[in-house]
Amino acid sequence: MRIYELGDGTPEVSVVGSIHGDEPCGARAIERFVAEDPDVERPVKLIVANEEALEADVRYLDEDLNRAFPGDPHADSHERRLAHDLGREVRETTAFSIHSTQSFAEPFAIVDTVDAVARAICPRLPVEYLVETNNFAEGRLIEHAHTIEVEAGLQKSDQAADNAYWLIRAFLTATNVLPAPTVTSDGSGGDDPMSADRPNLGLDEDDSLDVFRLLEKIPKPEADEYEVFATNFEEVSEGEAFARADDETFVADRDFYPILLSAYGYADIFGYAGDTIGQIS
Structure with missing residues (x-):
């Protein structure tokens, strides 16, 4: 597990990437973001979770990390020990967990339940859909309070890594870690040098998300x-x-x-x- 901390003080916001080793988009996005040495207004913790599986280019070594929470520090399983350590790192933070999928090219968000945190943050992400897992979150990180999971795009694609980067920036803007992008009266990015590349970060007040529930x-x-x-x-x-x-x-x-x-x-x-x-x- 590789951890970056930006800003002064104890982070109350965290970003987690590559819980699965065959989903490198989160790690790539975190490395890209950290390399920019951004100025932050609140401290934040960014975590590349399953480094060993990522290096081996496998989903996991012993068991699915995203089914192993809350974990056990004394377990024989690498992922069950890692789940305990990762859970400790994100405890008492608003957490953002980045994944990718084989099923859908566009980003969408996933939560355990649509609570106040999800309602405050998800409409500000560049996603169109929000999925409530209902009774299908057992052993997953999103069982942790105040956690939002996002599927960034197709597994191992460059587009998913790029999407993940912008999702991180949108999440950190929504949680006041990053300042809100400058938007002029005509809706453009003004003098913001990143505005030409940035997708919609949920700044349009008319944006809404369709919400689905797993049955x-x-x-x-x-x-x-x-x-x-x-x-x-x-x-x-x-x-x-x-x-x-x-x-x-x-x-x-x-x-x-x-x-x-x-x-x-x-x-x-x-x-x-x-x-x-x-x-x-």
């Missing part, structure tokens, strides 16, 4: 070849085919919204069925 896992049988037909966050109607495993086609028995649906992202599930529960802004 159930979609099982995936053993097969040689998988395919998904549905698009994440777009409604699948009852009777519509949404996935295939070899020659078996799966048809929706009711309307649902696919979330984290992919052919090969998970070993035993295609992803999740969810429902839309409104918007926040």
Whole structure:
């Protein structure tokens, strides 16, 4: 675990990247941000979590770190020990955990529940969707109070690393670690040298996020070849085919919204069925 601390005092804000070793976007974004030596208005802690798995280019060494919290300092498992240490580092902070996925190219946010922290921060991130995990957060870092998880884009892509960098800046702006970007009356970035490259950081007061809730896992049988037909966050109607495993086609028995649906992202599930529960802004 590699830790950077910026600013004076005890950090109350933290950023975590590369909990999974096959998701380098968080580590790349943290290194890019730290290399800029930014001026911060509040102290912040930035953590590259699973360095060993990252170096080995594997998801984990012994077990999934994002299913191992709260961890155990005396465990034989590398990830279970690391979960304990990482949990200690983010304790009493508002934490931002960066991931990537095989299911969706655009960034979206994930929380355990849509609480006051999520309502204050998520609309200021460059994301369109917010997912409430409901009963599917066991062992994950987002069980820690005041934690927001984000999927930055497609796994191992340069775009995900770039998205992750801007997500960090947006999160740190929302938590007052970084000053808000200058915006002129015409909506431009004024003299801000980064304004030409910066995506929408949630500064538009009319921005709103569609909020979804996970309802159930979609099982995936053993097969040689998988395919998904549905698009994440777009409604699948009852009777519509949404996935295939070899020659078996799966048809929706009711309307649902696919979330984290992919052919090969998970070993035993295609992803999740969810429902839309409104918007926040």
